[in-house]
Amino acid sequence: MEVLVDADGNALTDPVIASLPQVSISSGPPHTIVLTSAITASVVNELGWGFYRRQGTAMVTDRYGNSVPDGTAINLGLIDSVIAEGTASSVSGSTMTAGAATIGATITRNETSRGIQGGDRVILRGVPAQDKSRHAASASGTTLTVQNDYSGPYTNKEFLVGSSLLGGYISGTIERGNAETMTTGITLTRDGVADIFVTYPANINTINVGGGNVPNIDERHLPIGSAKVFTVAASSDDSAITVDEGRFCFSPIAGFSVEAVPAKLTDSGQVTMLVRDGGDTIPVPYEPVSAFVTIDSLGTYGVCSDSAFLEQESCEAAGTCSDPTYGNQTSCEENGGGWTLNNTWQEFPSQFNVSATGGITDVNGFFVSTVTIFGRPNVASGDTATVTFVSGDGETTVNVRIP
The missing domain is CATH 2.60.40.10 (Immunoglobulins)
Incomplete structure (x- = not known):
């Protein structure tokens, strides 16, 4: 660095030249969260207690691609039932406007019809991180009110409202890699990585929920299309958030x-x-x-030259005696007649x-x-x-x- 003027703005006779150490940003606040789970061996049978657990990972980096500081808290959420889904014509403040059929939609769980309720999670698509996730306060007519204002406004944005109604829950760990420190709804990073566990009932009514194309045909949970699995991971200040669909579905265990x-x-x-x-x-x-x-x-199969004969023996036995008095080969030849075979038998693949x-x-x-x-x-x-x-x-x- 070279200083050419003094504090009063006057030019220096002898400029001051100095070297400053390079500043390296080694870790900043969360900027990007990516969820992942292994394709194989990521689902385990929890001691045969009637539930399975899928393990995954949240990778958390700052805007420069560095891992976030150890102990960074990531809040976790899970949806396994979508109550309402559609397009919001307008989003402003704490109010979202959509069609009455969407806001008033219901699903059936535990033999009971249920609509949007306070506390249900609201996912807004195509918006900045800080506005992706909210919790519902109330729903009536064409209006859905959330508990915290959006930074919007927005128009024509897809959204969904859901909750955990099929028994699934999401957990993390206080100490990465140590399942004994498992805790619900939050996970802490180490070296930019944090544990995620999704636990779900293992029975014929829940297995394969949310997997692949299953939500589009699943008749176990009505209406069809409502049984989907979303995982939400967010920094404590919502500056970074990700919403993942299907990666943590209620998978069966390999070894079919x-x-x-x-x-x-x-x-x-x-x-x-x-x-x-x-x-x-x-x-x-x-x-x-x-x-x-x-x-x-x-x-191989055989075919007689005379289609009237289906068996080789009868086909090859058929013939004509030179003396028409005799109708079979034995009597023909015993009486001096000549016997001529009429047919041939051919073999084909x-x-x-x-x-x-x-x-x-x-x-x-x-x-x-x-x-x-x-x-x-x-x-x-x-x-x-x-x-x-x-x-x-x-x-x-x-x-x-x-x-």
């Missing part, structure tokens, strides 16, 4: 089993499968099932083939596949194929054979 009945077919027919997970062996609803066919062996349908399991974890045999009658006894059905990391086989 697929049971097929019947296991053998000799004709076209249907095969019923039950898919179970590898934890508490829960039947898994809405899980994709794929079918793969392998032709194992092909024989079998046209045996098999198809099997795939799809998804139903609400009870069952799937019915239609297995079709093609090529008849031009198939051979002993032709075989194997149909492999795959769901998750589990599979089973069905044998198809021409008797």
